[in-house]
Amino acid sequence: MSAGESAGLQVEGLHYRLGERVLLDGVDLSVEPGESVAVTGPSGSGKSTLLMCVLGLVRPDRGAVRIGGQELTGLPSGRLAQVRRERLGTIFQFGELLPELTPVENVALPMLLGGGDHRAAYRRATELLSDLGVPHEGTPTGMLSGGERQRAAVARALITDPAVLLADEPTGALDPEAREAVADLLFAVSLEQGCALLLVTHDLSVAARAQRVLRLEAGVLTDALDGVGA
Amino acid sequence: MNTVAQRTRGTDFATAPAGRGGRLWGQLLRIGFAAGRGTPGDRLRFWALFAAAAAVAVVALGSVAAIATYDGREARDQARGPMLTDRRQDAVALWREAFDAVGEVQHSVIYVSPLKTDAPPPPGLPRWPAPGEAMLSPELVREGGKEQITSRYGRYAGTIGKSGLVSPSERLAYVRPAQTPDELRKSDAWQYAEGFGRAFPMGENLYGRPLGQVLLTLGVLTGLPAVSLLVIAARVGSRTRDRRSGLLQALGGGWRHRAVVNIGESALSIAAGTAVAILPMLAASATDLRIPPTGYLLNSDDLRAAWPMTLTALIVSFVVSLGAVVVLHRVERGGTATRPRSFASKVPRWRLYGCGAGLALVAVSQYFRGTPGLLAFAFGTVAMWALLPSVAAAASRVLGEKFAAQGFRAGRPGQLIGGRWTVAHPGVVVRLAVAMVIGLGLVCQLQVWNSRLGEKAAAARASEARVGDSLISVYNRDITPPAVRDLAGSLPTGAHLFSLNTNPEQPAPLLQGSCDALRALGLTCPAAPEAAKGGDRRLEEIRRWYGPELRIQATPSDPSLDKLYGQLLVIPEATGQRAPVERVAYAVVPAVNVETLGENWLTGASNKARLNNWILLFGSLGLALLLLAGTISAAAEFMRVRHVLAPLAVLTGSHSIYRSVALWNLTTPLLIATFITGAVSAWHSLFFIAVVQEGSFSWRVLAGAMTGCAALAVAVGLLGGRAAIRAARTWRPTAD
Structure with missing residues (x-):
């Protein structure tokens, strides 16, 4: 597949070795806009490394990562950060919201950091929080429940209208009820917004909701259902 | 994954109960040591503990230095103090103390005149000074260069050794007057000394403060901040330590296990900080070190002699710092933080x-x-x-x-x-x-x-600014008429000598001098006392200090001096003549006071x-x-x-x-x-x-x-x- 053919995420022949240990051994992966892919695997199998390669935080030994047709590998750090800002949205296990800010300010932060129009950022943040059912008027971020905080984190990831949404154990810190709600939301918004969703999780019940479930083991990515390469 | 968790694998408290065997403690120490090197944000904690341990050790060593210095000072003070006696036949020397100043800093001038030449001289002197000779402390020579101090009291015959000074920065002079002992004994200010070796506060010891006060000042002003730094440093990086402690607790470890891990984690930084604190002590033990901004020179001999105390202080300081880290590490019931607290919301x-x-x-x-x-x-x-x-x-x-x-x-x-x-x-x-x-x-x-x-001091400062050393007061109750004559004869060319009598029983202070001298102040030459009329700035200054009703009188010969209320005033032709005036005054009258007006204030x-x-x-x-x-x-x-x-x-x-x-x-x-x-x-x-x-x-x-x-x-x-x-x-x- 060549650059520009897809607006989603393409990973080609990714190799990454840590000392003697091969973490990624020619990983190929493609996530189309609106498609959701879950990556599972045992601890230490390299799921987070794969995510870091996609984020550009770790430089692979070989291979390429493309987002919306734009090759990430080899980009200078400034340009890389710009691509991350404009095309990637990330959700972490613990939400990582600033308790001192209001939910609206937290969600608007990526746009503000990117130098976007602040009025538009606040407007969009309010819309997203309303859409995702997070109370945003009068409730400080510190008072939100775990599920609400994670939904606010999803809203924050979506505010830049990313082409690719990355989620690193997004339901790992939630109770079963909140986990269901956040998982529902995540898959629904990626479909609605037409962004490629790459989800890394231990939780097979959450992974099962993805359109495709892949398993990373011994550095190789295989289809979790039939063992066929991704 | 938490690195500490990885390192603590294999530490099973269930199978190795608390307190059994040395292996467990060694392992816990290793865990702590590894945690101290490996956890994120530890650089701040390392340097915080390092700085705190160094601060505590510096205060401890500072106290040691103070105690050692005071011990040394006391010993030397005792060794040089005159053993005064009333019995002429037992005496080895005539002794008297006087004061002088260089700049605005006062110092003692010890006059000695040996009666038995085979008697040992005061400590610090290689020999008795010869008649008319002076031996000065190195600090006095250094500071008094501009005022030509080496020629002030007579011929300069070398410096006083460290053993004769309470501190190397003491300003002190030993002077042997040119006069014979019999001449000197005419003044009752001289005392007989049968030797040296009895505590007699003199020199720098007159202006010092007791050791207790020094230690208290050091403790309050420096010690308390050092302790507060230690408390804060002990709590830095609590996020990681909380997790580690929680883990140890979950595995069945008690406070002793946590303490050992904490010791392992902080021992290196605290040891390094404590060790660094010895550097200034080593420097001060190798050479006499001047402490800014006090100008005080520490005697390196004193500090070297106190090495057992130094070593003890270092060990105590290390233990205190380490103990603080262990004691201040609380694990709260809620398993939450020991991190530095901040107000939850509002300032009370x-x-x-x-x-x-x-x-x-x-x-x-x-x-x-x-x-x-x-x-x-x-x-x-x-x-x-x-x-x-x-x-x-x-x-x-x-x-x-x-x-x-x-x-x-x-x-x-x-x-x-x-x-x-x-x-x-x-x-x-x-x-x-x-x-x-x-x-x-x-x-x-x-x-x-x-x-x-x-x-008064403010007035003296103003006076100094107005007339400088163009008006010099010379006084001492031993100034006899022949001494006045000698002084008048040996003053620098152009200088005039007056006597000022401030006896309160007189109607007003009286300034006496030759007609030439009075004319030099723009005054008339009255044979009988009369009010001084004139606006000379030096005359104005005398009026400011001794009263506006100043009277003047011409004297045909040298001015006479009232023993109790009299003083001589020298008015040189130009400023900058103080050193020669002092030189001749000291030559004529030992222990004389030569000052500008109000200088003692x-x-x-x-x-x-x-x-x-x-x-x-x-x-x-x-x-x-x-x-x-x-x-x-x-x-x-x-x-x-x-x-x-x-x-x-x-x-x-x-x-x-x-x-x-x-x-x-x-x-x-x-x-x-x-x-x-x-x-x-x-x-x-x-x-x-x-x-x-x-x-x-x-x-x-x-x-x-x-x-x-x-x-x-x-x-x-x-x-x-x-x-x-x-x-x-x-x-x-x-x-x-």
């Missing part, structure tokens, strides 16, 4: 009222006379200064809200977050502001107190100012420690919150957000604290001056101190931002 309101009450008390203290007024002023001052940081924090909080609102409106994330953090954590500002507030307040108060010369004030230098030394050391403690505390707080911001900053590549947040969160509130404190310091000092009607306030000193604080505020912000950026760069999503 009573603090603001308390500060206001202190301010009011200072303001109304002027209406009470005597002790109640003083007490009101003192209590008000303490309350005001103690609670002022909280006012600064409350003001910062209000401003933080404004900053955040402004940041929100303008879409500036740094201002928004910094403002909100200031509102949420005013404690960070309080801790740093405490040091700055105390520092600024102390600097201003010291400056004002030092400027309080007293009326200045030496008194200078003694006070030099003692204040010790307070300045200990105080500034303490302040530096408080500032360090505040900075570490702020950095720790900043490091704690950086975790939350790291993912966004890393993913958006917006590292500068940290700089911007640090600017609004640290620098701006500290600048506000600086301005509030500066304003209050100025008011307080000016108020104090107005009440006591003495002293002056230096705006330059305040401006300098405020500039220092402002620079610190900027530095703390820059360092905080830089540290957070560096730490954030290493952040990686590690949720699995």
